[in-house]
Amino acid sequence: MAVATHGGEQWFRTCDVTGFKVDVRAERIAKVNAVMAVVSFLIAVIAALLLVLTRWQIIHLLPVDWYYRVLTLHGLDALVFWIIFFELAALVFGSTAFLNTRMSSPFVGWTGTALAILGFLMVNYMILTGNADVLMTSYAPLKAHPLFYLGMILFAVGALLIVSTFFANLMIWRRENPGQSLPLFVYGLMAAAIIAVITIVSGAIIYIPTFLWSLGIIKDIDPAVYKLVWWGLGHPSQQINVSAHVAVWYLLAFLTVGGQSINEKISRFAFILYIVAINVASAHHLLVDPAVSPVWKVWNTSYVMYLAVFASMIHAFAVPSAIEVAQRKRGYTKGLFEWLKRAPWGNPAFSGLMLSMIIFGFIGGITGVVNGMEQTNIIAHNTLSVPGHFKGAVVGGTALAFMSVTYYLIPLLFRKKIAFYGVAKYVPWIFGIGVAILAVSMYILGAFGIPRRHWDITFSGGPFTFTYNPVTDFFWALFGIGGLLAVVGALIWIVQVVVSVFFGQPFRGPQDLQIPIAEPVQMDEEHKGFAAPGTFVLVLLFIVAFIIFVALNYGWLSAMWEVR
Amino acid sequence: MALLPPREGWFHQKVAKDEKIWMGLAFVVSLFLFFWMIIWHVYAKQNPSFVTYKTTPEEFYELTQAFIEKYKVGEENGIPVVKPPPGSDVFLLARQFRWEPVLILKKGEEYRFHISSLDVLHGFSLQPVNMNFMVYPKYDYVLTFRPTSAGEYYIVCNEFCGIGHHMMIGKIVVEE
Numbered sequence: 001m002a003v004a005t006h007g008g009e010q011w012f013r014t015c016d017v018t019g020f021k022v023d024v025r026a027e028r029i030a031k032v033n034a035v036m037a038v039v040s041f042l043i044a045v046i047a048a049l050l051l052v053l054t055r056w057q058i059i060h061l062l063p064v065d066w067y068y069r070v071l072t073l074h075g076l077d078a079l080v081f082w083i084i085f086f087e088l089a090a091l092v093f094g095s096t097a098f099l100n101t102r103m104s105s106p107f108v109g110w111t112g113t114a115l116a117i118l119g120f121l122m123v124n125y126m127i128l129t130g131n132a133d134v135l136m137t138s139y140a141p142l143k144a145h146p147l148f149y150l151g152m153i154l155f156a157v158g159a160l161l162i163v164s165t166f167f168a169n170l171m172i173w174r175r176e177n178p179g180q181s182l183p184l185f186v187y188g189l190m191a192a193a194i195i196a197v198i199t200i201v202s203g204a205i206i207y208i209p210t211f212l213w214s215l216g217i218i219k220d221i222d223p224a225v226y227k228l229v230w231w232g233l234g235h236p237s238q239q240i241n242v243s244a245h246v247a248v249w250y251l252l253a254f255l256t257v258g259g260q261s262i263n264e265k266i267s268r269f270a271f272i273l274y275i276v277a278i279n280v281a282s283a284h285h286l287l288v289d290p291a292v293s294p295v296w297k298v299w300n301t302s303y304v305m306y307l308a309v310f311a312s313m314i315h316a317f318a319v320p321s322a323i324e325v326a327q328r329k330r331g332y333t334k335g336l337f338e339w340l341k342r343a344p345w346g347n348p349a350f351s352g353l354m355l356s357m358i359i360f361g362f363i364g365g366i367t368g369v370v371n372g373m374e375q376t377n378i379i380a381h382n383t384l385s386v387p388g389h390f391k392g393a394v395v396g397g398t399a400l401a402f403m404s405v406t407y408y409l410i411p412l413l414f415r416k417k418i419a420f421y422g423v424a425k426y427v428p429w430i431f432g433i434g435v436a437i438l439a440v441s442m443y444i445l446g447a448f449g450i451p452r453r454h455w456d457i458t459f460s461g462g463p464f465t466f467t468y469n470p471v472t473d474f475f476w477a478l479f480g481i482g483g484l485l486a487v488v489g490a491l492i493w494i495v496q497v498v499v500s501v502f503f504g505q506p507f508r509g510p511q512d513l514q515i516p517i518a519e520p521v522q523m524d525e526e527h528k529g530f531a532a533p534g535t536f537v538l539v540l541l542f543i544v545a546f547i548i549f550v551a552l553n554y555g556w557l558s559a560m561w562e563v564r
Numbered sequence: 565m566a567l568l569p570p571r572e573g574w575f576h577q578k579v580a581k582d583e584k585i586w587m588g589l590a591f592v593v594s595l596f597l598f599f600w601m602i603i604w605h606v607y608a609k610q611n612p613s614f615v616t617y618k619t620t621p622e623e624f625y626e627l628t629q630a631f632i633e634k635y636k637v638g639e640e641n642g643i644p645v646v647k648p649p650p651g652s653d654v655f656l657l658a659r660q661f662r663w664e665p666v667l668i669l670k671k672g673e674e675y676r677f678h679i680s681s682l683d684v685l686h687g688f689s690l691q692p693v694n695m696n697f698m699v700y701p702k703y704d705y706v707l708t709f710r711p712t713s714a715g716e717y718y719i720v721c722n723e724f725c726g727i728g729h730h731m732m733i734g735k736i737v738v739e740e
Contacts, residue, residue, distance in 0.1 A: 018567075064727060098567055135724050139685045141701065142726070181574070185566040223685060223700050247566075254566040263579050264570045266587070288697045290616035290705035297612075298601050306594030313590035317583055374601045375611055381696040382687045382722040449694035451687070451722035456730040459720075463641040463662065464733050466691055466718040523571075531580035539586055543593060550597065554604070560693050562609040562710040 011102060016509045017412060017517070026096035026103035026169075030089040030413060032113055033162075034406075036120065037085035038497055041399075043124070044078035045490045047071075052438075052483030056476055057457065067455045068135065073127045075136030079394065080237065081120050081155075086402050087192060087244050088116070088162045093413060094189045095169035101176060104168035112161030119155025122147050135453060137230060140210060140221040149211035156203045159196070166193050184264055185254075188247025191271040196240045198279050202232030224291045231282035238394055239278040242312070243271065245360075245401040249319045249353060252401070255408055256350040257343065258518035259322035262531050267318045273311035277304040284368075287377035294374065301372050309369060316361055317539050321532035329521040336534040347516060348424040352404025355432035356397055363439045364393025366546050376553040378563070382453075385446025391439035395486070400432055403493050407515050410497065416504035419496050421514045427496070431489025437482030441475045447556075448472050612697065615706035617678075624657065624680045624704060631655040632665050640666055640735070653678060656719075656734075658686040658699045660726050663719050663734025671714045671738050677707045686732070687723030696722060711738040 012021045047070045053061040054070075062070060096103050103109060126132045131145035138144055170182075170190065182190065206229040212218045250267070253259035261267040283300030286292050303309060327339030344350045367389040371380040380386060410418050418424060448469050450457060459465045507513075530536060579587075605611050619627075631646065631654070638645040646665040648654050650673030657664050659682040669675055679688055679699050686699040697707060711717075721732035 064730070068724065068727070068729075133727075139723070141684050142724075180569050183567050183569055222702070224703060227685075250566040260566065263577055263583060264574045265577065266579060266583060286698075288612045290614075290698070290700060290703040292614070294605060294611075294614050297614075298598075298605070302598045302601065305598045309597075310590055310594040313594075314587060317586045317590075321580075321583065369597065373597070375604050375608070378610060378612060378695050378697070381698070382689065383694070383696060447694070449689065449691045449720070451689055451720055453724045454720075454722065454730055459730060459733045461728070462731040462733040463643055464718060464735050466720065466733060469692065526578055527580035530582040532582055536582045536586065543589065546593070550600075557610050558608065560610055560695055561690070561712050563695065564609070564611050564613055564708050 015097070015412065017513060020097050021100040022097040023102045025106040026092050026109070027413065029103070029106065029109040029113055029162075030093040033085050033089035033092065033116075034409065034413070035501070036117060037082050037089060037402075038494060040077045040081035040085055040120065041490070042494050044074055044082055045487055045494065047074035047077065048483065049487045052480060052487070054455070056480040056483075058476075059480075060456075064455045065130070065133065068133050068453075069127060069130060071453060072132060072135050073124065076123060076127070079136065079390075083241050083394070083398060083402075084159055084237070085116070085120075087196070087240060088113075088159060090244060090248075091166040091189055091193055092162060094186050095166045095173070098183060098186055099169070099173040101169060101173040104165050104172055108161050109165050112158040112165070115154045115158030115161065117158070119151045119153070119158060122151030122154065126151060137234065138210075139230070140213070140223055140226040143214055146211055146214040149207050149214055153204065153207050153211060156200045156207070160200045163193050163196050163200070166190075184261060184267060185247050185251045187268055188243060188250060188271055191275050192240045192243035192247065194275050195236060195243055195279060199233055199236040199240060202229060202236065206230050206233065224289065227289070228282070228286060228292070231285045232279075235281040235284055236279040238390065239274065239281060239308075241394060241398040242278065243274050245356070245398040246271075246312075246315050246319075248401045248405050249315070249357060250322070252349050252353040252405055253319055253322045253326075254520070255517055256347055256353065257323050257326045258520040259326035260520065260523055261318050261322050262325055262523070262527065263318070266314060270311040270314035270318070273307050273314075277307035277311070280304060281308070281372070284372040284377070287372070287374055288381045297374050301374060301377075306369075309365075312361075312365060313539070316357070316542065317532075317535060319357060320538060321535040324532040324535050325523070326518075326521045336537055339534060344516070344518075346425050348428050349404045349407050349515060351425065352400055352428035352432070355428050356400040356404065359392055359396030359400065359432060359436050359439070360398075361542055362545060363391075363436060363443075364389060364397050366549050367443055368393055369546070370550055370553050373550075376550075376557055378560070379553060379557060380446060382451060383446035384442045384450045384452050387452050388439050388442030388444075388446055391435060391442060396432060396435040396439060400428060400435070403431065404428060406493075406497060408517075410500045410504075411507045411513060411515070414501050415507045416500045417507050417512055418514050419499040419504050423492060424496065424515075427489055427493050429489075431486055431493065434482050434485025434487070434489055437478055438486055439482075441478035441482055445472055445475050445479065448475075613705070613707045617704040617706065619680055619702060619704040621680075621682045621701055624655075624678075625682060627678070628655040628657040628664070636665075637668065643734075648675065650674065652676070656688075657682065658688070658721070658732075659683055661721070661728035661732040663721070663732065666735045666737070668737045668739060669711055671711050671740055674708055674710045677709055678704050679707065680704045684725050685723045686721050686725050689720040689722040690736070691718045691720055693717065698723065714738045714740045
């Protein structure tokens with residue numbers, strides 16, 4: 001096909017480390033999106049610091065208006081801009097360099113990038129000038145300035161354009177490589193891209209009428225319809241993350257220890273389950289709302305009979321077992337866990353990968369299911385347990401996975417040496433442990449009834465006052481410590497990335513590689529008996545923790561007032 | 565291999581024994597959780613209601629005023645205190661930035677709460693029992709409560725409703 005194979009070899013450089021052909025035009029687009037991701041992350045982290053110091057009532061830093069303003073800023077920069085810009089970079093780079101193929105349309109790629117950046121600037125400007133004190137969810141009838149909604153729409157359109165180049169790139173690759181299967185990493189990205197399309201379309205369906213409403217063209221937005229459709233954007237946008245960071249887990253297992261999924265069919269099947277079932281998760285946010293029926297709630301909040309949870313549990317075995325099998329091939333076969341003990345813990349990408357999986361599974365995953373069950377949501381809804389859950393899932397899971405893989409992107413995508421590489425091995429620990437403490441303490445505070453998005457839980461100025469259980473003081477202190485640790489870890493990482501990318505020494509070839517890339521190991525054709533007994537024990541531990549936590553929550557619930 | 569196309573014959577490779585057992589177990593747990601929700605919904609005593617009426621802020625305001633007038637027993641900090649008889653309909657109105665009225669209920673009796681908002685979304689967070697529900701304008705959410713413990717309870721607003729959100733706190737007293 002002329003359209004597919006014709007074109008200048010001048011577009012490509014050959015990577016001297018991996019041997020991949022890299023389309024330089026795609027690389028530039030990926031770089032700009034990655035830089036925007038880090039800029040968003042920086043804003044989010046500074047905002048996070050201010051928020052931790054405000055909610056920790058003994059400091060109570062920000063005044064009330066700035067608290068909600070910074071909270072809006074934090075939500076959108078952390079959960080939307082940082083994550084989606086990073087994913088856009090991954091989609092562009094992943095669908096060209098890793099497939100040895102060319103960028104279908106640099107023009108569309110740049111247009112999308114420009115729109116996304118414009119949207120990002122508008123939204124941030126509107127928030128900081130006090131024109132959008134509506135928090136991330138901007139529930140109607142709270143109203144923001146029209147340019148806030150327009151900014152969100154432009155960002156969504158930009159993102160959608162870049163996602164479309166991803167699919168076009170896959171088509172070119174398909175024509176050039178008939179009959180071949182996608183690499184697993186790109187397959188995971190493809191699942192993320194499909195979920196992204198559904199998500200962004202939901203965003204458009206709700207933001208466009210809301211924009212018209214803010215202009216006065218539409219008279220009325222029904223609050224229940226708004227909330228229903230908005231969550232078609234809100235929660236599924238985090239499912240793009242799940243799919244993307246699981247893809248990154250497979251990539252990191254490969255890069256750090258040479259691990260490969262012990263059964264690719266199973267891993268791919270799990271990604272398909274994500275595409276099929278994960279996006280209905282928007283029901284999580286409507287479980288204690290009027291207007292939707294219990295059948296709708298139960299079916300959707302369970303991701304269609306927990307098929308997406310099932311998929312995550314498949315990955316929870318597949319990724320660590322890939323590591324275990326590779327390590328055993330290297331000769332670390334003693335007992336159940338020698339493979340884990342002798343793993344490259346000094347490699348920040350490896351320790352980041354492990355912490356990301358543990359925090360995502362044990363904290364983000366388990367609490368997510370409990371928060372999302374029809375009845376136990378009564379305990380968790382709009383308390384600090386909700387942000388506690390997604391601190392575990394998105395910050396400990398996604399952000400940490402993305403931070404870890406960045407240590408490979410600096411040399412391979414940006415062609416720079418990593419600045420202060422000696423510090424890198426501490427970053428996942430500082431950040432990961434900080435986030436874990438933060439998430440757990442928030443979850444517990446929520447279980448004591450402390451609300452999220454609340455400036456003053458002493459209710460100053462209110463007609464009554466209420467004092468939460470004094471035990472919460474201890475968890476507020478933990479919350480502060482965890483939050484500060486996480487901020488320190490994130491800032492070190494940001495400084496490393498910025499110094500490397502903008503002021504770093506050039507990366508001249510394999511001899512400059514600081515972070516090791518493992519040799520792949522030869523896999524057996526068939527497994528006799530247990531392939532990964534250590535992993536099997538670990539996942540059993542997970543399932544026990546999971547069931548205990550579900551049981552505890554239903555126990556608490558049964559002691560409450562009766563309600564129907 | 566995550567970065568290269570899968571090797572020859574990947575589609576027909578047998579699944580390892582431990583992965584097979586794990587998948588079976590994970591699937592059973594998933595199904596169990598799903599059916600657990602349904603069983604709880606049918607047999608247990610704590611379930612989010614789905615009874616909802618369409619209303620308007622004006623209509624709901626009228627209904628609440630009529631309810632307050634009928635059962636009013638006093639006033640506390642400028643908010644009317646109301647003691648409805650057991651088994652009756654109770655109206656609770658949320659607006660920026662207060663809950664009204666204050667309610668006096670009897671332990672062990674059932675009350676049919678109607679909760680709605682005059683302006684934006686609010687959150688009904690009953691403390692310290694920690695039960696949380698959403699409150700909408702234009703929707704009358706009907707929740708039938710049976711208080712199982714006596715004492716003073718507070719309604720914290722836990723959905724952001726504007727600059728005075730933190731001042732929005734109401735009260736329910738449950739008598740023996």
